[in-house]
Amino acid sequence: MPRERLVMDMRDTVVYAIGDVHGCHDELRTLEHKIGFDAQAFRGRKMIIMLGDYVDRGPNSRRVIEHLMAPPPKGFMRVCLAGNHEVAMLAYLDGHLSREPWLRVGGRETLFSYGVDPERLANLYDSGDEVDERIRETIPASHVAFMRTLPVMVCSEKFVFVHAGIRPGIALEAQDEADLLNIREEFFRAAHSLDRWVVHGHTIVDVPKLDGRRLDIDTGAFQSGRLTALRIVGKYGRLLSNKD
Structure with missing residues (x-):
């Protein structure tokens, strides 16, 4: 849209x-x-x-x-x-952008602000898809909806x-x-x-x-x-x- x-x-x-x-x-x-x-x-x-x-x-x-x-x-x-940067964050959350390019442009600091350490998650889970799933669950739906509008x-x-x-x-x-x-x-x-x-x-x-x-x-x-x-x-x- x-x-x-x-x-x-x-x-x-x-x-x-x-x-x-x-x-x-x-x-x-x-x-x-x-x-x-x-x-x-x-x-x-x-x-x-x-x-x-x-x-x-x-x-x-x-x-x-x-x-x-x-x-x-x-x-x-x-x-x-x-x-x-809002568009890049949404692209990652929607699966259109992989994690590393977003982390490199500041996504890491954004995740820290939501209480998420992506490196720690990567050590906890074998699958990158699972890491992404955990991250996506953490961002409040209301925040995502705000950025979309x-x-x-x-x-x-x-x-x-x-x-x-x-x-x-x-x-x-x-x-x-x-x-x-x-x-x-x-x-x-x-x-x-x-x-x-x-x-x-x-x-x-x-x-x-x-x-x-x-x-x-x-x-x-x-x-x-x-x-x-x-x-x-x-x-x-x-x-x-x-x-x-």
Whole structure:
């Protein structure tokens, strides 16, 4: 099933887009607290858009998923987009991706957060299939269902929010889902010819800087400790961080 693509009217809306969390639960909570304080200065609708990659690499993937499944901060709406790491986790759980490739991109840390040590399981069971079965039994069905329902893009008249980026020259409704989750170079090269502002994550940057009409706000929280948000009011943007 293709993932949803949402169209949103952003008039009279304060939007806070948050970059890749990757299991950094404490950093997310701190940033949300700062967003709540910042938003007090504004009237109108308030919305948080999460840009995907909630699992893998960092220490608390399970807690991040549980947090995002719970109600958003008071006074806010929240939209959580899919990232390539949620899609990879689902591919493993569905049997379309073998265990080792997922563990190599951060799945090991995700399993630790669910109380599972894949190496210990591999020593306990003779069969790899049995190891996979035990792992799949451990992940709560509600978490799997949440990841399955994540949309892949939010767009408005002037903005696009997406995990990785968009392929230049192709209408938003015709974009390939794999591109929205994984694209890099072709998107970067077209940054100055985009017809909307694109806010995305997926590629780690030290400091978010506007490149043409795209802004990458993935500041590698799992390694830097810095989780970044972009606040948009009308045509104006401001960066916030859990470290500011």
